Amino acid sequence: MSSDIRIEHVTKVYSSNGRSLKAVDDISMEINDSEFICIVGPSGCGKSTLLRMIAGLEPVSSGEILMGGKKITSPSPEIGFVFQEYTLFPWRTVGKNVEFGLELKRVPPQERERVVAKYLDMVGLSRFKDSYPHQLSGGMRQRTAIARTLAVNPKILLMDEPFGALDAQTRNILQEQLLDIWHKEKKKVLFVTHNVDEAVFLADKVVVMTARPGRIKEIIDIEIPRPRERTETEVNKVRNVILKSLFEEVQKLSDH
Template identity: 50%
Template sequence: MSAQIEIAQASKVFGTGAGAVPALDGITATVPEGQFLCLLGPSGCGKSTLLNAIAGFTPLSAGRITMGGRPVTEPGPDRGMVFQEYALFPWMNVEDNVRFGLDIRGVPRADATVTVDRIVATLGLSDFRKRYPKDLSGGMRQRVAIARILALDPPVMLMDEPFGALDALTRRTLQDELLRIWAEYRKTVIFVTHSIEEAIYLADRILVMTYRPGRIKRDLTVEIPRPRDTASGEFNALKRELAGLVMAEQQRFTSAELHGAAVD
């Protein structure tokens, strides 16, 4: 696979009333096209800061990020973002929320309808297309948020703890749904999570990040074949290894919380 995203010595410092807060320090990584990458670590390690920099929402203080050889300086249609908060328009029903980005792009109505019909069916939303977000469960709302991104067909999907607020059963259902979509559409996925089990279950590769300032502590390829059994010895051996890495950073985070707020 060819390199799609290049992160070179990416650093970010936030200015606050209490002084400079370093969030990222010298992050360097290559994300190949079609890879499912998880950013793993405790609060305060800069996972979301790095994701927002890749999205073009947060400018770096130093270093650079390129996609397809072009510098990332602002948001663009080649990157779709899925947030934990769903970010749906409450006055629009499901199909209008999914269609929204296509309308903004000026896609002809007939073509947009074909795309919306296909994506709504893919995400199991056909029976809910006329419902409004307030009438949907958290899991269904997140399906709509994912559907809206898929309708735009970006090569990269950026996901900031999209299942973090869901119950365990709904979370696993949507994890499986995401893997099915990823296998079908072959998007590049960069997925932020605090959950070690979620990272192992989903990812081709996991970047474990240190507590502030965020650096790469371990770059690990997940060799376990899919579908992955969370009860298997191989899965749990990797879970123990990652737990040791993350807990060391969690202890640093807990200590640092006594002296100021975290940046994530």
């Protein structure tokens, strides 16, 4: 059965103190097999809210989100989420953090060991299996979080600015590692970022959102072959198109 994700006319309204605030307005899009999609937009335009609704962490106000034709209403092991904060258990080693979801699924110990070894190897952390999160750099912690999410074999990987807190060099290395993992694992990835360079380097498609309430302004297909050179002419062209589109939205905010 197809595990494609369909977002159909999704709106999110928050209410507080008798006032309502529309965060996301009438969003419709599809995420098909093995697609890598990045979402960019001005601060506060509902990018993270959209991701949380797809993850089943937040209810939609209207519309629906479907996976394989079934409505998403709650979190599921089929939907993996990597947050900007590393969200590791400080009292567990790297290996035990990666193993956590497998324990919840009652996977037998031998199989857990095999899966943990596979994903630690994939993110280059085999030697740190017995280390604790406080002994790792930020980049290594985020690689542990990615390995933990992949270990339960989700159908889609949702990533909310996962490299936002890292220095530029570490960020570039992790982007390349993520593409390598994506290529091997053939997962769907939906990746929220503020960084247009990152979006153009990673994505098959970039979804540009409007200023709040967040709507889809345009979807830009990136047909530049991989591996992409960050400084090549085609990359710069696409980057400039996206930056221009975003600048228009930021201008709207400052006009209000």
